[in-house]
Amino acid sequence: MINLIKGLLYRMINNKTFLIMPLIITPIVIAAAIYFSSSFVTRANIGVVGDYNVNLKSDEINIVKLEKKVPISDLVKNKYEAVISFENGKVQIDTIKGEDFKNRIEKILQGERVNFKEGERRGIASNIVGFITMFVLLLGVMLYRFFFDDKKGISKRIISANISYEQYVCSHFVSVFIMIFIPTALITVIAKELLNLDTRINAVEFIFIILILSLLSSAFGLLMSSIVKEMESASMLGVMINMLTTLLAGSFFTISNNKLIESLGSVFPQKHILDFTVFLENGKGVSYGDLANVLLVTLMMIICSFLINKYKMRRYNCM
Incomplete structure (x- = not known):
């Protein structure tokens, strides 16, 4: 399994598209978050x-x-x-x-x-997390490209590599998580330290929030890749769901005063990640309810992905 993860990471690193996304777009997103935060005033x-x-x-x-x-x-x-x-x-x-x-x-x-x-105010840290949420979730879908390349021959690859079906799918999940978490965490922390941002949360807390977000993104991408057959279809479905749910969750700003929309937005894990950040930023400690909600949704996505892929593999074996 470790060798498979190494192989997947090698293929991702040697693909320039995979490196451009986290290394170039992430700083741009963070810069946008800082810009929108610059006008936050006391009065x-x-x-x-x-x-x-x-x-x-x-x-x-x-x-x-x-x-x-x-x-x-x-x-x-x-x-x-x-x-x-x-x-x-x-x-x-x-x-x-x-x-x-x-x-x-x-x-x-x-x-x-x-x-x-x-009420609790959103600061620079909350804005950064809110802005990168949509991008990181989208990245989670795009990085499963090799999962689609391998899907038709999944049975042969499992037999030849002498690993179980669960290890095979888990290898893709771990590889995508590493490619999302490490660059995003490094760039975010470096930006915080170099620009001396008053985020009111320390680097370790920032890394922990990005870790949670990266787990959610990897699980979301795995689920989208498990549901559809082609990469283009997964990207399209992922973008639609990602944009709709992230906007309704208020990651950028409150889009409506309608109580029904606000209640609907509170269901999505993006909202709980943002609330978790705001909670830390306002010195309230760890919001265990929000953390548990995100981890529960992440686990459910992973379980559903395993079940869907296992069903598809059995169907391929019977054909």
């Missing part, structure tokens, strides 16, 4: 459209006068926490911070005093 910037005297009684708010509504990208980049406008005499509040944040602003407009620091 919440609340934009007010038009010449209206709005008195928000809170030391945590900085009012910014605006001539017109700002694009949604300014809210995404955290340039403004929210924008208040008046249409037909009614107040309209635009924000991507969720329904709870919107309700707090409404209460302040009514003269109530509200503490914005009740």
Whole structure:
């Protein structure tokens, strides 16, 4: 099994596409996360459209006068926490911070005093993890290319290599995990140290989070590769599921104030990885519930992959 893992790693390393993804795209993703984090401020910037005297009684708010509504990208980049406008005499509040944040602003407009620091804020570490999640999950699918190349001759390879079916599939899983975890962890930690990022979590905690994410990615890629027959189909299916679930999980930002969508997003493991990071970042220790959820989903994916592949192997042997 060790020799098989070595052989798979050798084939991956000698494929330039496999090296470009983690070594070049990962730094770009981290740079984007840092850029979007650069506008995080202690006081919440609340934009007010038009010449209206709005008195928000809170030391945590900085009012910014605006001539017109700002694009949604300014809210995404955290340039403004929210924008208040008046249409037909009614107040309209635009924000991507969720329904709870919107309700707090409404209460302040009514003269109530509200503490914005009740919730946990996302910092640089949370943004980095949120941004690389989609990329790492996609990488997990793409790195199973040799699994497809070998699939038709899986029985012959197992017999000739004198290993069990479980060892064969496990070898691919371990090889993909190594190719995801080591480059991503190294680049992330190096970026943290060289740029002196105030992530509020140490390098060991960062590595542990990436380890969990890499396990999930490897399991996700194995499941996609087990379900379909061709690499192109696995990539297409993986991209669709990855984009939809990662966006709904709020890895980049909250995309809706709808309670149903928020509840749906909380089901996905990406959301629990992000919450686990936020928990650490806010000094709350280890969130064992989120950790257990991610590990459980990862284990279920691995088990399903083994069962699917075993069924397919028996079918091939009978043909």
